[in-house]
Amino acid sequence: MRRSAVTGVGVVAPGGVNREAFWDRITSGKTATRKITFFDPEGFRSQIAAEADFDPTEAGLDDQEVNRMDRYVQFAVAAAIEAVNDAGLDVEQVDRERMAVTLGSAVGGTMVLERDYVVVSNHGQKWLVDHEYASPFLYQALVPSTLASEVALRFGAQGPSVVVSTGCTSGIDGIGYGHQLIQDGEADIVIAGASETGISPISMACFDPIKATSRRNDDAEHASRPFDRDRDGFVMGEGSAVLILEEFEAAQARGAHIYCEVAGYANRGNAYHMTGLRPDGAEMAEAILDAMSQGGIEPEDIDYINAHGSGTKQNDRHETAAYKRALGDQAYKIPISSIKSMIGHSLGGIGAVEMAACALAIDRGVVPPTANWENPDPECDLDYTPNEAKRKQVDAALSTGSGFGGFQSAMILARPKELQEVGI
Amino acid sequence: MALKPESFTSLPDADRRAVITGIGVVAPGGIGNDAWWKAAKAGKNAIRRITRFDPSQYPAQLAGEVDGFDAADYIDQRMIVQTDHWTHMALAATQLALDDAKFDPEGKDPYSMSVITASGSGGNEFGQKEIENLWGKGPLFVGAYQSIAWFYAATTGQIAIKYGMKGPCGVVCQEGAGGLEALWHSRRNIIRNVDFVISGGTEAPIGPYALTCQLTNGRLSLENEPEAAYRPFDERANGYVMGEGGAIVIVEEAGHAKKRKAPQVYAEILGYGATNDAFHAKRVSDDGSQLERAMKMALERAGVGADDVDAVFADAAGVPEADRAEADAIKKVFGRPVPVTAPKTATGRLYGGGAPLDVAAAVFAMRDGVLPPTINVDKPAEGCDLAFVTKATEAEVGTVLVNARGFGGFNSSLVLRKP
Numbered sequence: 146m147r148r149s150a151v152t153g154v155g156v157v158a159p160g161g162v163n164r165e166a167f168w169d170r171i172t173s174g175k176t177a178t179r180k181i182t183f184f185d186p187e188g189f190r191s192q193i194a195a196e197a198d199f200d201p202t203e204a205g206l207d208d209q210e211v212n213r214m215d216r217y218v219q220f221a222v223a224a225a226i227e228a229v230n231d232a233g234l235d236v237e238q239v240d241r242e243r244m245a246v247t248l249g250s251a252v253g254g255t256m257v258l259e260r261d262y263v264v265v266s267n268h269g270q271k272w273l274v275d276h277e278y279a280s281p282f283l284y285q286a287l288v289p290s291t292l293a294s295e296v297a298l299r300f301g302a303q304g305p306s307v308v309v310s311t312g313c314t315s316g317i318d319g320i321g322y323g324h325q326l327i328q329d330g331e332a333d334i335v336i337a338g339a340s341e342t343g344i345s346p347i348s349m350a351c352f353d354p355i356k357a358t359s360r361r362n363d364d365a366e367h368a369s370r371p372f373d374r375d376r377d378g379f380v381m382g383e384g385s386a387v388l389i390l391e392e393f394e395a396a397q398a399r400g401a402h403i404y405c406e407v408a409g410y411a412n413r414g415n416a417y418h419m420t421g422l423r424p425d426g427a428e429m430a431e432a433i434l435d436a437m438s439q440g441g442i443e444p445e446d447i448d449y450i451n452a453h454g455s456g457t458k459q460n461d462r463h464e465t466a467a468y469k470r471a472l473g474d475q476a477y478k479i480p481i482s483s484i485k486s487m488i489g490h491s492l493g494g495i496g497a498v499e500m501a502a503c504a505l506a507i508d509r510g511v512v513p514p515t516a517n518w519e520n521p522d523p524e525c526d527l528d529y530t531p532n533e534a535k536r537k538q539v540d541a542a543l544s545t546g547s548g549f550g551g552f553q554s555a556m557i558l559a560r561p562k563e564l565q566e567v568g569i
Numbered sequence: 570m571a572l573k574p575e576s577f578t579s580l581p582d583a584d585r586r587a588v589i590t591g592i593g594v595v596a597p598g599g600i601g602n603d604a605w606w607k608a609a610k611a612g613k614n615a616i617r618r619i620t621r622f623d624p625s626q627y628p629a630q631l632a633g634e635v636d637g638f639d640a641a642d643y644i645d646q647r648m649i650v651q652t653d654h655w656t657h658m659a660l661a662a663t664q665l666a667l668d669d670a671k672f673d674p675e676g677k678d679p680y681s682m683s684v685i686t687a688s689g690s691g692g693n694e695f696g697q698k699e700i701e702n703l704w705g706k707g708p709l710f711v712g713a714y715q716s717i718a719w720f721y722a723a724t725t726g727q728i729a730i731k732y733g734m735k736g737p738c739g740v741v742c743q744e745g746a747g748g749l750e751a752l753w754h755s756r757r758n759i760i761r762n763v764d765f766v767i768s769g770g771t772e773a774p775i776g777p778y779a780l781t782c783q784l785t786n787g788r789l790s791l792e793n794e795p796e797a798a799y800r801p802f803d804e805r806a807n808g809y810v811m812g813e814g815g816a817i818v819i820v821e822e823a824g825h826a827k828k829r830k831a832p833q834v835y836a837e838i839l840g841y842g843a844t845n846d847a848f849h850a851k852r853v854s855d856d857g858s859q860l861e862r863a864m865k866m867a868l869e870r871a872g873v874g875a876d877d878v879d880a881v882f883a884d885a886a887g888v889p890e891a892d893r894a895e896a897d898a899i900k901k902v903f904g905r906p907v908p909v910t911a912p913k914t915a916t917g918r919l920y921g922g923g924a925p926l927d928v929a930a931a932v933f934a935m936r937d938g939v940l941p942p943t944i945n946v947d948k949p950a951e952g953c954d955l956a957f958v959t960k961a962t963e964a965e966v967g968t969v970l971v972n973a974r975g976f977g978g979f980n981s982s983l984v985l986r987k988p
Contacts (some may be wrong), residue, residue: 146580189708213850241843242862252720253691253742258782262700265781271702272697276627276781284786284976285850287690287779289721290742296976303859305843306979307750308690308742310721318739325757328581331843346964348702350708351716411579412737414729418681419651419717428735431680434574444572471572549717550726552738 149327149335150396151404151558152390153232154501155224157340159195159382159488162204163227164463167498169504170486174325178380178489179365183344193365193490194232194344199223202375210299213282215254217373217494218295218386221340225296226272228336232331232389232401236300245304246297247323248387249315249339251274251493253308254286256345261286281462296336312548313453314412316337316386316496316558321410322400333392340385341494348492349381354552355420355438357457367517369490371483372461372529374520382489386501393561404504408440408448408541408559415551422459422547426467429545432555433471439555444475447557449512449537451544454483455490462524465552467545469527480537482530485543486493486516495555496546503542512537517534540565576680577762579737587756587838588988590831590930591670591819593662595771597633597812597916601665606933609912610961612942616795616810616917621775627888629789631798632775632811633917651714652727653692654813655773658922660725660731662817663767664729667732670764670819671832674732683736684729685755686817687770689920689975692719693779693917728767736763744975745884746843749925749983753841755820764825769925771815778888783811786976787851787887791874799918801885801911802892802953809887812913814856816929835932836985840871846978847849855890857898860980864902864970871984875903877968878984879956882927884972885911887918889950895972896953906956908964912941924973928985931969935987939963 156163160170160177170177178195186192197220201211204223211219229236236244261283266272285291305326309319316339323337330515343349354356360379361368371382396403413435415428437443452464468476484502491498506512511534518531541559548554592602597615599605608615616633617813624630640649640657643664649657650739667673674682696719702710720739726877729738739756741750748770755766774783783789790798790808799810826834842863868875869954881903884895899909912930913919919926934940971983 146966155730156600208801209850241847247847251722256695259700261782262697262778263704265778266701266704269701269706272701273622273626273777274781276784279781279785281785282851283782287782288742288744288976289691290689290744290975290977290979293743294845295850296981297847297978301847303845303847303862306743306845306977307747307843310740310742311738312720312722312726322754325707325761329750329757346708347703347715350703350711351719354711354713357716411574413576413680414684414726414735414738416730416733416735419723419730431574431576433737434572435577435579438573438578439580449908496653546654548722549720550722550738551730553724 147328148393149324149390149407150393151388151504152391152396152401153228155227155387156501157197157199157220157224158384158498159197161200162197171487171502172511174516174532176366176487176516178369184346189349190353192361192362193368193380195380196344197383202495214295215286217250217258217340217344217393218292219392221248221292222297222299224385224387226334228387228389240335241301242303242421243333244302245326245335245518246302246306247319247335247337248292249309249319249493250289250292250341251310251312251315252343252348253289255348256342257286259347261346292340310554312550312556313492314496314546314548314552315493317546317554319497320388320500321556324407324410327390327392333395335390336387337390338387339494339497341491344381344383344494347568352390367487369456371456371486371515372525373518374522376456378457379490382491384491384494384498386497403560405507406559406561408442408554409436410555411435417551420549422463424462424466426463426470429467429553430470432553436555442473442557446541447479447543448539449506449542450479450481451503451542452481452483452523453545453547454485465525465527476527479510480528480530480535482515484513499544503544506539506542508559510538574881579761581760585760585825587759587820587824588826589932590821590826591666591820591834593665593669593817594656594663594929595635596814596926597635597976600638609930609941612944614797614944619775627780628791629796630793631810632731635814651718653695655692655716655771656727658771662771664727666817666819666902673841679733679735681736681764682734683738683758683766684734684765685739685751685768686723686725687741687751687921688721688773689744689772691721692723693773694776695719697776697778731920743979744977745918745920746973746975746979746981747921749981750975754755754836756838759822764822766820767817767889768820769816769818770921772920772922773813774855774920775813778788780863780881794943799887799914800885802949803946803951804948806887806889806892806964810917812917812919815919816925818925818928833988836935840867843981848978853890855893857894860895861891861898861901863980864898864982867982867984873968873984877967878907878970880908880969882908882931883911884974885913893952896955899955908940908958909955910940910941910958914944927971931971931985938965
């Protein structure tokens with residue numbers, strides 16, 4: 146069976162727009178959530194978000210890319226540049242026909258779609274909008290596949306390229322997709338990850354009526370409170386992460402730094418509700434067990450769980466139940482954390498950002514904390530690594546995700562057995 | 570003792586094969602397999618002036634629309650208000666496909682069934698309405714269903730919930746190529762122990778704002794005569810016409826289909842190849858080498874020689890450079906006048922729904938031994954002198970290659986074989 150090694154990591158996230166700044170942020174316990182500055186949030190139920198202070202030019206994009214790309218595409222290109230460099234890949238030298246791109250996004254080019262809509266409709270006044278006012282790259286915003294085609298173009302990747310859009314599990318699924326391409330021999334190198342920039346009026350407005358987002362507007366810093374008793378919804382974020390996946394033996398042969406490998410990836414649906422979750426977590430547990438079984442991983446082997454931990458009442462309860470169901474008593478012994486407490490929930494992007502956190506946790510032997518955890522919730526009674534990072538050897542990390550549509554995904558990254566003795 | 574999932578472990582098993590056992594068409598020309606196939610064989614042009622809104626002010630005024638579609642015939646009112654027209658058509662096509670496959674998900678193991686669809690652009694009409702509410706009236710006027718109706722995963726999610734399917738689900742986006750990717754991704758899941766997948770896709774791109782977006786891609790035909798607007802490979806090719814609808818395709822594990830005595834096995838999904846031109850963010854490439862590579866890869870994976878292919882269902886972009894690229898690729902792969910057809914000339918390009926509809930046409934062609942025609946192509950452009958099927962033609966159709974491409978350099982090719 147062909148295996149996927151993770152050989153490069155690139156991140157664009159709030160509170161730190163590259164890999165190292167991201168790692169510093171999520172191990173600091175300090176939050177990057179704030180009152181929205183991208184637009185005037187007056188009149189919205191939730192007025193807070195984790196915004197990234199991102200400069201595309203500084204991140205390596207050229208003027209044409211900056212001009213034509215929606216923010217979420219810019220994020221992904223920036224993360225991909227960092228990941229490719231980190232992997233030490235010379236894209237001129239690799240077989241680019243065997244290089245694939247698999248990226249997730251839940252809402253795609255909404256920012257440009259909304260920006261141009263306001264213009265062509267003259268502020269929502271005309272159903273029959275005036276096409277003459279549309280910008281020349283508006284089509285690229287309409288089709289979310291632009292995320293993959295632009296990254297493929299940037300690196301000349303002529304293998305399969307695809308955007309995976311499974312709501313908030315898109316990030317895990319984007320990487321899982323790439324892993325399957327390597328397993329099946331469809332590609333040897335995959336630029337895999339996800340990107341999302343949903344801090345725009347329409348995306349914020351989506352979540353207001355269903356009360357999914359936090360309305361702790363006067364205390365933005367402490368608004369994202371996964372697993373805390375007083376949590377009141379998620380805080381919108383934005384972000385992107387790219388992992389370079391390589392066929393394991395090829396990565397070893399070229400002497401690449403191998404962060405970890407994909408030990409298992411699985412997804413299931415709950416077939417229950419587009420936004421609701423049954424409290425028992427049965428389907429997420431099933432995805433976790435599938436992922437574990439692929440890699441021969443036992444509950445005792447898991448050193449860290451990176452939770453979806455969105456901070457909604459139902460999610461955190463659901464996820465806690467899923468861990469107990471899948472891992473039994475061991476669920477109480479494994480440190481768990483939600484980095485959404487610090488960098489918000491970037492919808493389809495966050496799953497990839499969380500996989501990047503897992504890869505770094507394995508690489509550096511640190512478990513990031515859950516910030517803002519103050520008051521225990523009797524329904525969430527596991528070890529959520531409150532507020533302070535923990536030094537710990539991490540040989541295997543599990544990450545889970547849950548998305549609108551009823552999607553449940555799980556991925557396990559692990560230090561390859563061959564490399565375990567020389568671990569930290 | 571190792572813990573195991575109660576359902577299965579998603580590791581590939583090379584012995585499992587993916588077959589197509591059901592089709593549900595909701596497309597320009599007809600609702601239901603028989604009605605649509607009859608229109609396709611007759612070469613009846615379903616492209617006409619847009620009726621979903623008044624297109625007078627736009628330079629492109631044509632589309633392939635689905636006539637007589639009433640969502641209430643297939644889904645309840647509660648679901649209708651929660652979803653976009655795109656999802657309505659997919660839910661209708663799903664029921665038609667399940668009926669065709671004579672499969673009732675009720676009472677089956679929920680984990681053994683998956684939903685994997687393609688989406689080109691999501692819930693356009695629903696999205697435009699809600700964004701109009703937001704900007705015209707304010708945030709309090711955005712409805713509760715915007716969050717679940719507009720995004721690309723809406724169709725897959727709603728189908729999975731409606732039919733109680735808990736297997737691995739997916740949504741793939743590759744503009745016009747996504748439909749083939751969805752079918753092959755279904756096969757990836759079949760070999761990973763899923764038994765039954767609802768796949769394919771639909772699209773609903775006919776709305777004022779969606780059209781405005783499409784006008785910026787530079788590839789829409791601005792010709793407003795239905796017979797003259799979409800003529801791929803013709804010397805008068807001047808772009809394409811969009812269309813709505815598509816097809817839902819049931820992909821099933823071969824042994825599962827056999828065991829449950831499925832009424833038909835239309836075809837096996839044998840091979841697939843996907844590439845990207847990685848050429849330009851907007852410009853159309855006239856270089857067919859990456860499409861050629863996708864076709865060769867599909868044949869190689871299928872273990873099928875180019876000589877064994879009985880017909881090619883072309884992507885037929887309708888943009889001269891892209892037509893030349895495809896014609897060139899077909900010539901290089903086959904080196905002989907393999908019959909080529911593009912029934913989409915009568916429906917327009919349906920984006921995420923387009924390739925599944927071509928797959929539907931391909932399997933009906935196998936079943937009935939008749940190739941559907943390409944219409945409005947009577948003067949092939951220089952270099953595009955392929956063996957076009959221009960009227961319904963009886964033929965032994967055992968192996969077919971279907972091409973699909975998408976804006977952004979996506980090329981894909983799928984090989985199907987009649988059992």
